[in-house]
Amino acid sequence: MLWGIVLLALVSLLTFVIFYVLPSADPAQLRAGRDASPATLHQIRVSLGLNRPLPAQYWTYVTHLVFHADLGYSYFSGASVGSLLIDRLPATISLTLGAVVVWLLVAVPLGVISAVRRGTWVDKLTTGGALLGVSAPVYWLGLVALYLFADDIGKWPLLPGAGSYVPFTDNPGKWFASLILPWLVLASTFAAVYARLLRGNMIEVLSEDYVRTARAKGLSERRVVWRHGLRAAVTPLVTLAGLDIGLLLGGAVLTETVFDIPGIGRLNYDAIIHADYPVIQGTVLLAACFVIVANIVVDVGYAYLDPRVRAA
């Protein structure tokens, strides 16, 4: 737990250093627009606190965060970073959780079946699909999906296209429909990896002694595979899923950009373009938080799933 806090501090420091030390756009310049006079620039700089020495800027940031829960204000829009994050979070959560459900629903049966029927066409199909899912970049897949199925530009207009996202509270039906393509695209890579991982685990597990015992008891093959086999093989997947969720909650930048979903990832991307440091810092810290929490949850979850871990 303590470690987590140390990590967060390190992350914020690192982000700060990267932003200011490495060459990037000048936020004052961007904010001021073209043909801004040096006086205007200077004015903007002072108002944003950019003319102060770096360590002082950092210190201000940290104290504001810790004591006032104040993440600062966007250089670009002036809105409070905190409110921006809260605003964008639901979209990212919708995207992430939906994708997780899709990829698990696909990966688990495929993984089990291709392990049980090794060498058959199901297995080969899964392997091929996995290769495709892993090699195809998400943005490419996203664009292809839009090109094929989006109702505004697609060949077979079936589903809402980019930019059609509405929050759940506004219109559940539209919300759902607008996320179908993004879910499928985002899930594709993960489903591929998970199916292969599960297949490998299942093959190993099915040759274990306790599976032989289950058969010797006269259990149906189905029960042997699903209740005994899968139960033992799935634990690493659950752990991995937890970590991946943590990662995705920090924003699936590519997917959100291609489908124009107003989530944390998109926010981050826009902030980088605009050299909007406070927002960047905010999104990065949020992402780091999610990852750290996910790690803790996964550790606890593993102990729950595998009782052997609980005893010293």
Place this chain on the structure above:
Amino acid sequence: MSAADAAGAVLSVEDLRVGFDTRDGLVQAVDGVSFAVAPGRTLGIVGESGSGKTVAATTAMGLSRGPRVRVSGRVLLDGEDLLDAAPQRLRALRGDAIAMVFQDPLSALHPLLRVGAQIGEAVRAHRPGVSRAAARARAVELLEWVAIPNAGQRVDAYPHELSGGMRQRAMIAMALANEPRVLIADEPTTALDVTVQAQILALLRRLRDELGMAMVLITHDLGVVAETADEVAVMYAGRIVEQSPAGELFAAPRHPYTWGLLRSMPRVDAPAGAALVPIPGRPPSLIHPPSGCRFHPRCPYVRERHRSEDPALEPLPDAPGHRVACLLPEAERRVAWARLATGATPAQARAAIEPAGEEGRV
């Protein structure tokens, strides 16, 4: 009752052959094995790794089915051929009429399921009407029957939370949940401490008597066999090389491999100076077994014709319950054993039986 008399037997294996197709060739793990066990009796199958003892047992349970497995022969359970049975029928019998206990309970029990749940599963698989609560109660009952203290709590334990001995008892309870007619125990005590081993063997004997079931005990430990088996079959290279009532095997063994085993095992009751006579060489390849008698490359008493002739398992003239697969004449074997039993080395025993002047030496 001898093995040859299969009439009263509950389990009868006839000319069982099991081969595995591997990249290197056909591994003939079991090559013509026959035995029978009657209710209430224990058959001990003794052998080292590669002898085929475990494969014979798992095949009898129908666990060796697969695309690369070639099985022939018959396995009769109360007259019904298990090798011929449909998969559903086999599953119905497994865990119900015929059950198996495996070697290492830590790996043979599912690590992520509670012990009571695993036992309850065995019950419900064969008695569909039983509710979960009833199955759990039965599990507790079974754990008490195998003398696990605090059964009411232990039923919810995970396998790794139990000691080695208790795990094995739990596995036995699981196997006997449906009161099978036959129990096959594959090295049930090998992974256990010696004091625990003694308890488990006593438990098995008690349960066998209470249920009147037939037991097949597979082991490499001759001492275990001596104390628990009524009849013994010694396996080597996929075949039975000697088979007899237990007492006779130790008093009057007739196969050079058996002699080798007896002479090469350290005894806890033999004085420290006693000689161990190792069997030379290594267990044979099952893909390319030796020609003729399979034991001949390691046999101190080998003769020329043993390299080309393959002995069959035949009863002794004066003891039909005792069968041996060896080409040496019975009279000579008797002499050799008499020498070995008084401490002679194999070389000395061989000298005693070598026909003088004949070209029998190799």
Place this chain on the structure above:
Amino acid sequence: MTAGSAPPLAGGEQLVKRFPLTRGVVFRRRLGDVAAVDGVTLSVQEGESLGIVGETGSGKSTLARMLLNLLEPTSGVVRYRGEDVTHARGAQLAALRRKRQLVFQDPAGSLNPRKTIGAAVADPFAIHGLLPERAARARRVGELLEQVGLEAASANRYPHELSGGMRQRVGIARAIALGPELLVADEPVSALDVSIQAQILTLLRELRRELGLTLVLIAHDLAVVRHMCDRVAVMHDGRLVEVAPVEELYRAPREAYTRELLAAVPRIPGPPSASGPAGG
């Protein structure tokens, strides 16, 4: 009794080894300690063969590892030739390692599957900087392999190509490579088939005679220990229960636990009966 005049070659005094017990995943609570070895004083005379028997959890392997400085005792003293070597380091430890060697239980696990067995046996030379010249080293490796009953040519083979018994022979060759004085064998035959066990035990006896080794044999198999050892120590729950010359222990055990252990071993009836001094 053989004890007395000559100082022991190696031993431990009041050795204790505790391991912490924790519970919980996120916040680990320390429940206390478990004493794997709880105050054991034991020594072995030069040239003798000492057996340490016990069941799982008796602490015999932990004790052996402390005697070889492979595990640091929580308290107590480890001695070698009278000197206190409990905290030996650096050059002193390296010198000790040459004199004391360990043969492991699992022939497969203790050999690097990617190294040929010739390389495995040559390792001790490499580690201690001995026999730098390749030809001399290769020759010595060949000699060692033959000494343990393998062909010199098998130096080019890999562990997975050998049977369990052969792998154990390799482990023994590696252990005697530097000419140690003390050889500790931790369950050297438990993982092997019965007929191979006898071969390895016979080999150990021969080597002991040829090389004048002092042997400490750790085993749970009472029959093996009786056959191989001059003196036997019985351990239970981290404590030493009884130490006695072999015949005395097996014929007239004094402690109840020893009697219990002996009674539990299944007996093989019938001959062979006692013979003269062990042949072969």
